[in-house]
Amino acid sequence: MTELYFVLTPNFMLLDLAGPAEAFQIAANHGAAYRLHMVAPVAELTCSIGLKQHQLSPLPEPIPHNAIIVLIGAQNSKVNLQLPEAQQVVAWLREHFDTDLHQLACVCSGTMLAAYAGLLDGRQCTTHHEILERLKTAAPKAQVLDDRIFVQDGMIATSAGICSGIDLALHLIEQDAGSLIAQAVAREMVVWLRRSGQDTQLSPWLAHRNHLHPMVHKAQDLISRAPAERWTLDIVAAQVHTSGRNLARLFAQHCGVSLHQYQLAIRIATAKALLANPQLSIEHVAEQAGFASARDFRRVWQKEMGLLPSESRK
Secondary structure (H helix, E strand, C coil): CEEEEEECCCCECHHHHHHHHHHHHHHHHCCCCEEEEEECCCCCEECCCCCEECCCECCCCCCCCCCEEEECCECCHHHHCCCHHHHHHHHHHHHHCCCCCCEEEECCCHHHHHHHCCCCCCCEECCCHHHHHHHHHHCCCCEECCCCCEEEECCEEEECCCCHHHHHHHHHHHHHHCHHHHHHHHHHHCCCCCCCCCCCCCCCCCCCCCCCCHHHHHHHHHHHHCCCCCCCHHHHHHHCCCCHHHHHHHHHHHHCCCHHHHHHHHHHHHHHHHHCCCCCCHHHHHHHHCCCCHHHHHHHHHHHHCCCHHHHHC
């Protein structure tokens, strides 16, 4: 079980908290091993829009191994992050946070708390565009990047602000719980699986999902959940209760690729994961990834990767 601690300070931004917290809770509802905690230096705080958060738990001492600490931004952070309660958080981070044991996620101006604690030295990071210069001053040894939705550098991740906290949460959910759960969370929250242009490209399981068409999502779910199945256009169309011609049109319109191209990307990604296991033969990898034969797998893999599967494994 991964313990998630959302750390609050006076006048915390409500959406900075609610967006990522809902994402992680929905992931837990889908089977991810997360347990959420709302913690602060005091038992009660008021958020940016005047709502009070009662019965907050104390800052954990010590922080459990493998826990994720989420630092939530504050309204008027230049003032509010200098308040005694916020500085208590800084002192707590300095004493108890360990990048060998814990993971840190900063939402919006929450990055400033990490900077004050000296946790960003030598790392790439980002924050809300209006406070980038303050972050550079607070963390002169960090590499502050602008025009980024979020940045991950080792065990510390930072985001640009407010809604981008959801993007960061989806990214961490994919890392921890897998693409299918991240995919399900994004669909339930009706948000796009978007990334900064300079971040790593979306995995095939998450790519081509920035649409809201339920029939196409259902077709993608069928393919991604069972890549070894012999999915044809007509078989998938029958499963989603439409014609092959209509599904092909919808797929191209909403995904920008054909169903066959999408299926091939999923099979290649599946094969890549299977190839990491040296105990599996090329024939077994080909079968489990949904290729017609080992020969077909070798041909496709060499065309896409420029190497034979055996060479890629080396």
